[in-house]
Amino acid sequence: MEKPFRRILIIKMRFHGDMLLTTPVISTLKQNYPDAKIDVLLYQNTIPILSENPEINALYGISNKGAGTKEKIKNALSLIKKLRANSYDLVVNLTDQWSVALIVRFLNAKTKISQDFGNRQSALWKKSFTHLVPYAGEHAVERTLSALKPLALKQYVTETTMSYRPEHWENMRQQLKQLGVTRQYVVIQPTARQLFKCWDNDKFSQVIDAVQRRGYQ
Structure with a gap:
């Protein structure tokens, strides 16, 4: 699909790790x-x-909690107005919330791509997009990038990106200094939002012991 897109909207309403x-x-x-x-x-x-x-x-940003029905409708209409004003020519949807179909229907983009979610097979959903793309690949990054298949791109970037300002780094250094962290350290996150993503506690314990033996804090 050889088109010089000028305004692109990516939709992904999930958790922090999913955004990365x-x-x-x-x-x-x-x-x-x-x-x-x-x-x-x-x-x-x-x-x-x-x-x-x-x-x-x-x-x-769209709130995923805390608002009543009337407030949600008001916020949605305000959001749609802002998005329509941007005159997108490409929309890429990577999330399966049903409200996405309603938002996308109000946008005038000629190319509207969505991953083909098994739990979203209604006519309302399918007719909201010009292309529905099946998942492909094993890694989460590969599966997400597979949504771009209709564009027939020649180059793909597979690295994730987390950007910071210099003051963020300086703030981090000051906090580490206050905590007495003065040498190389390792951060271990043993918990997860979903239980099936959690590793065994005894295995984490072994990793922590091994890291400490190597002189890390």
């Missing part, structure tokens, strides 16, 4: 369409994951 795994899609689109402005629609509380990414033009 979305960055290869952003980088791939930016590399293939360097003059395009790329916006992202995501949950409000995950904005910090992408807020410093230089490849992103604008972030549009």
